[in-house]
Amino acid sequence: MESFSYILAGFATALQPVNIWYTFIGCLMGTVVGVLPGLGPAAGMALLLPITFGMNPTSALIMLCAMYGGAMYGGSTTSILINTPGESSSVMTMLDGYQMAKKGRAGAALAVSAIGSFFAGTVGMLLLSLLAVPFSQFALRFGPAENFTLILFAMVMVSALTGKSMVRGMFAMVLGLIVCTIGIDLQSGMPRYTGGIPEVQDGISFLLAAVGLFAMSEVFCTFERHMKGKAEVLGIEGPLWLTRDEWKRSYMPIIRGTFIGFFKGMLPGGGATIATMIAYTVERSISKEKEKFGTGMIEGVAGPEAANNASSCGSMVPLFTLGLPGTGTTAVLMAALIMFGLQPGPLLLHKNPELVWSVIDSMYLGNLMLLILNLPLISIFVRILYIPTGILLPLIVVIATIGIYSINNSVFDLGVMLSFGVLGYVFRKVNISPAPMVLALVLGKPLEQSFRQAMTISGGHPAVFLSSAICIFFLGLTVAALFVYLVLPMLSTRKKPTAAAAT
């Protein structure tokens, strides 16, 4: 009953004119970011984050969440019209969406994408509202040892499921953890790895790393692609609506995609990308026309697009209730919460229920706005695709510069951001996802603190990490994940040459 009153109070805050305005701005900017090829939700949010400094925390978080939703919506547009995903989670939409556009059904592909996203977003928000309170109550039982094992599990999963190889993911993650140890040690007060540089006494700001790894590196890669030639933009042909047959074929994939996306989104690692892959595979496997997938099947757009948006709602459950971001984008969102002096975790819902529910409730409104922006107004956003890349990319560099400089008025920070940009570029070139590193940069300090607190409480006995059922559960899952994603592939690659030699 108390929660219900908070939900209503959240709506009252979300429906204040100023917050409606920020929801709209967030949706608009998110859609623009989503439509721009290459610039994903994490990069867009990281770019916008410094600009929200002086804002009221509720309005700023409402805008950032609306932006997240907008980017998830907008990503499909480039997949369908120029065969280039706006972000990795739109890759599956591209397979059939672009083929539909080539057949003159771009309007239907964009429509099913927007409708699927709207349905998934609304149901996802509803599930988030239902699950947030029970999850946070359960999470109140967590002490330092439980927190440590949970964060460890999340990190291992993200390393395993983002990118091509778990070892590379872990490599990036450990590098991120190493960067996190730079600065004053919170427990002993000793400076670590500062090299006498005063600017790093407080550690390396997450924002510098996030903007560098996500936005700057993407700009460098896009500059390269730009020099190779420009992708052709297909026009929106056909009405922006579905035929009766297309409706019949789409509604079940949308429902299935919604549930697949939401529950996958709740698990750390892979984020929406894996959810869309599962949704696409499910649709293909249960279809009677499997062979036609990849040639312009509407089911191949409806399922993944619903999963994509539902996943973003699902990923909010562990973020708001456990303080655990499972993706790079939610890591940026968690950094935003910390930046505004809020500690994400089970106490967030108890200490700041108005804020959390205002943000969640504003997402219902944002979802409705996004449907309008992405259906009747889509032709306006498509014009963004015609902005010359050679003009756009230098402007993104300048916007990143303004955002980062405004934090401490420091050119040193700009240098650090640029260095992370170069590192991110190298990561992309050698097929390492920057997400594990970004996640490690957010969770590194809580990981070390919970580890040392648990050890202090136990008087230095590591058995504290096996002292509760929750610890054993998460450690068990961590060991299982390491076995499945690290040991098994190694064993299988070792067996293959032996088998080949035998034949």
Add this chain to the structure above:
Amino acid sequence: MKIAMLPVNATLGGAGLVVVAAYVYGTIQIPELQSGDPLGPRVFPFGLAVLLAICSVLLACQDLRAVKKSSASDKQAANDGATDLRLVAGIVCGVAFYYSVLEVVGFALATSGFLLGSMLYFHRESPVTAIITALAFGPAAYYLFGKLLEVQLPAGLFGI
């Protein structure tokens, strides 16, 4: 100048081991004081060093096991990497130069200069558009962010 096909994992592993060596050296330099913390500030970093060393060795071993056999994703990465290194180095140097003069000449001038150079290079098909956008954006952004939104941006020697 094109990037040669390097054994990616082995190179990463080697780089990782160099980081481990530097990190361990840095960890030894951390002063330890007696406090209520049974572990101190060094144990966690040492653990990370061990983890990174393991990851680096595992990466290097992957290349040793399959020297000639590179995965499709690596080939794709190599193809992506087969671009003009001078281009990326040039962009990075250009951005670094922009940052180095930002406080000296001020945001508006430095930004217009950076935009002019980069837009003329990357948008050669319409130099007029590039020049107009570059010259207009610097002062406009300075006015919008610096004056209206009160974001602190460097005014520079010339006070603009």
